[in-house]
Amino acid sequence: MGKSCSLWVSRLAALLKKDLLEEFRTRYAINALLMFAVTALVMVSFAVGVNTLSATLHAALLWIILFFASMSGLGRSFVKEEEKNTAPALRLAAPAEVVYVGKLVFNFLIMLVLAALILLLYLFLLNPPLGSPALLVLVIFLGVAGLSGATTILAAIVARAANQGTLLPVLSFPVLLPLLITAINATRVAIEGGGVGDVSQGLLFLVAYGVIIITASLLLFDFVWSD
Amino acid sequence: MIVILQVEQLSKSYNRRIIFEGISFTMEPGDRLVVTGPNGSGKSTLLKIICGLLQPSSGTVHLSNGSKKMDLAERKQCCGYASPEVNLYDRLTAYENLSFFAALRGLPPCRERMVELLKRLQLKEYMHQPLCSYSSGMKQRVKLACALLHEPCLLLLDEPSCNLDEQGRRALEELLNLRPLHGITIIATNETEEVEKFGQKLLSLGVPPGGAA
Numbered sequence: 001m002g003k004s005c006s007l008w009v010s011r012l013a014a015l016l017k018k019d020l021l022e023e024f025r026t027r028y029a030i031n032a033l034l035m036f037a038v039t040a041l042v043m044v045s046f047a048v049g050v051n052t053l054s055a056t057l058h059a060a061l062l063w064i065i066l067f068f069a070s071m072s073g074l075g076r077s078f079v080k081e082e083e084k085n086t087a088p089a090l091r092l093a094a095p096a097e098v099v100y101v102g103k104l105v106f107n108f109l110i111m112l113v114l115a116a117l118i119l120l121l122y123l124f125l126l127n128p129p130l131g132s133p134a135l136l137v138l139v140i141f142l143g144v145a146g147l148s149g150a151t152t153i154l155a156a157i158v159a160r161a162a163n164q165g166t167l168l169p170v171l172s173f174p175v176l177l178p179l180l181i182t183a184i185n186a187t188r189v190a191i192e193g194g195g196v197g198d199v200s201q202g203l204l205f206l207v208a209y210g211v212i213i214i215t216a217s218l219l220l221f222d223f224v225w226s227d
Numbered sequence: 228m229i230v231i232l233q234v235e236q237l238s239k240s241y242n243r244r245i246i247f248e249g250i251s252f253t254m255e256p257g258d259r260l261v262v263t264g265p266n267g268s269g270k271s272t273l274l275k276i277i278c279g280l281l282q283p284s285s286g287t288v289h290l291s292n293g294s295k296k297m298d299l300a301e302r303k304q305c306c307g308y309a310s311p312e313v314n315l316y317d318r319l320t321a322y323e324n325l326s327f328f329a330a331l332r333g334l335p336p337c338r339e340r341m342v343e344l345l346k347r348l349q350l351k352e353y354m355h356q357p358l359c360s361y362s363s364g365m366k367q368r369v370k371l372a373c374a375l376l377h378e379p380c381l382l383l384l385d386e387p388s389c390n391l392d393e394q395g396r397r398a399l400e401e402l403l404n405l406r407p408l409h410g411i412t413i414i415a416t417n418e419t420e421e422v423e424k425f426g427q428k429l430l431s432l433g434v435p436p437g438g439a440a
Contacts, residue, residue: 007333014330018316018323025318025357085314088280089373092303093331227281 011094015102019077023110028080033073033114038121040065045125058128059187063180065118066140066147068169070111074151075168077103078159087159096222100152104214107155108148115144131193139190139199142206143183149210150175153217156224179209229256229409230292230305230380232277237286239272246272247432250286254428256409261422263415264432270415271310273432274383277413278306290381304332307379309370311389317359321350321369324358325376332377344372348398363390368398375402382412388421400424 023029044061053061081087090099119140123130130136151172158167186202196203231253238248246269254260262270275281277288279299290297290305297305315324325341345354348368358366367390374382388396403425406412414425422429 011331011333014327018319018327021323022316022318084317085312086316088275088308088310088313089315089328090331091280092278092306092308093328095300098331 008098011098012102012105015094015098016105019102019106020109023106029073029076029110030114032076033069033110034117036072037065037069037114037118040068041118041121041125048126053126053128055129055188055191056184058126058191059184061126062118062122062187063143063184065122066111066115066143067172067176067180069114069118070147070151071169071172073110073114074107074148075155075158077107077152078156082159091226096225097218099225100156100217100221103156104148104152104217107152108145111144111148112141115140128191129193130191132190132195135194135196135199136187136190138196138203139183139186139206142203142210143179143186146179146183146206146210146213147176149213149217150179153213153221153224156221175213179206182206182209228292228305228380230290230297230411231255232381232411233287233289233291234277235287235289237273237276237288238284239269239276239281240284250430250432252428252430254411254413256411259412259414259425259427260430261414261416261426261428262430262432263417263422265417268432270432271312271385274308274310274385274413274415278308278381278383279303280308302381305380307374307377307382308385309367309374309383309387310385311367312385313370315358315366315369315373317361317366318357320355320357321345321361321372322354324369325373328373329376334377337376341372341376344375344402345369347402348372349394364392364395367391368395371399371402375406378407378410380407380410382406382410383415384412385415387414387416388418
């Protein structure tokens with residue numbers, strides 16, 4: 001049991017190291033995500049101008065940017081394996097669940113870095129009131145975990161389709177809608193200065209969403225990944 | 228590990244087009260089989276089915292270790308596979324590619340084995356350069372190294388001398404001769420020279436019904 005567990009972890013570490021090394025050398029995902037995020041934020045900032053937005057609008061804008069930024073970059077994790085014909089080698093050498101978890105952790109790390117950058121830029125450009133910074137960070141952390149979990153499995157499905165570019169946001173939207181609505185609501189509470197108690201049900205939902213989507217993905221991934 | 232490969236009544240069709248049907252053979256430890264046939268006869272497809280990358284339309288593939296039949300995951304772990312259709316990571320170096328696949332296959336640290344393989348394939352001087360700077364022949368050599376890295380009991384090579392120069396072909400021949408005596412090797416090729424060199428057994432696939440693809 002211990003040996004198989006350590007083998008599993010070392011395979012996961014190898015996959016993660018490979019993805020990070022490739023990303024470090026090409027900077028494809030991080031550049032795509034960052035370019036989208038910066039462009040969207042600057043456009044929103046110009047559009048808003050000197051007007052004051054409500055907490056609900058701030059929360060919605062932040063999560064719309066996070067959603068579309070994730071769509072523009074995270075889908076590549078599997079698409080590049082299929083496009084460059086490296087997927088068969090990966091299918092032969094690694095168990096499916098290792099591939100899913102490896103890609104999930106990679107996407108989560110990329111999204112976490114990006115969410116931090118987007119949040120800082122958003123605070124700088126739009127200057128929203130920030131009642132509970134700790135709660136806001138917690139909401140974004142949980143939201144990004146669910147977002148990465150769902151996007152990773154959907155990216156694996158989309159990677160084998162023809163119109164990959166448009167398919168991921170279309171497929172992701174209904175799956176991510178409950179997460180986005182809850183995250184927007186919890187972010188609004190954080191901006192208004194509420195505490196954890198005011199949004200405890202929302203936080204529980206975000207945790208449950210992440211656990212369910214990742215568990216279901218682990219169970220289903222072999223069917224998506226194998227022929 | 229000593230294994231026996233049994234292929235029974237294997238058929239594959241795509242969209243009702245039959246690629247091949249009713250293929251059966253058994254391979255004992257140490258056997259070498261060369262699969263030949265015209266384009267579209269299903270040589271590559273047969274190799275993909277044997278290693279578990281594709282599902283057959285009907286029929287079975289069994290790899291057994293003694294009396295125990297291996298499941299699909301075990302069969303994949305036992306296979307070494309190289310094909311022009313399967314690429315390695317071109318942003319990684321040859322050494323990084325081999326290290327990555329060694330770790331995925333759960334091999335203990337094997338730097339010496341990796342360097343030895345790359346040396347035999349005349350890639351030692353280039354092993355720390357990314358694959359994107361390699362020629363097609365050099366990439367093919369890395370693929371062969373990757374397939375042989377874990378000393379697979381079932382080695383499947385699809386057009387192994389594709390893009391290889393004379394030196395590369397000699398290195399390939401040497402490596403195949405160094406295979407463990409109990410290892411099973413299947414090569415899909417149309418090169419007459421390879422059929423003569425490696426073809427202990429020969430399987431000729433015919434033109435599929437409806438003509439070549």
